[in-house]
Amino acid sequence: MNFNHFDERGHAIMVDVSAKQPTLRTAIAAAELHMSPELLAAIKAGGVAKGDVLGVARLAGIMAAKKTCELIPLSHPLAIHNVTVDFEQDRHPGRLTVKCMVRALERTGVEMEAMTGAALAALTVYDMCKGSDKSITIGEIKLLFKEGGKSGVYRREETP
Secondary structure (H helix, E strand, C coil), X not given: CCCCCECCCCCECCCCCCCCCCEEEEEEEEEEEECCHHHHHHXXXXXXXXXXXXXXXXXXXXXXXXXHHXXXXXXXXXXXXXXXXEEXXXXXXXXXXXXXXXXXXXXXXXXXXHHHHHHHHHHHHHHHHCCCCCCCEEEEEEEEEEECCCXXXXXXXXXX
């Protein structure tokens, strides 16, 4: 059984996970958006011309997580059991954090699905708001938490 990422010629291959036992896998990823406080207030109040920004972005994030294997070469198609996308405004005016949680009973992790969901939800916010403000930026996309599988639990240690 070959668990390497390359064949004998050095070509990238999909890792063979067929011998692994399925375990419950969970991952949470985040993406940050930075915008004017006025635009963020308009998003939350439903005052953006394209409509319900967060509702559409939530749906985009869920759809993206489910299609990760079509977007990222060599990632495995997974039977995802749950995806949630939530939005948090923190203490910094104009900063919106997208959080995507993915859960599946699988042989490989769901980190890429969570990160893809968070990233596409953030891109959707940008797309729906670019007519109002093209200076929106998408900041860090990062894994916050994962559990399941051989490597166990990972929790990102945040620095203040």
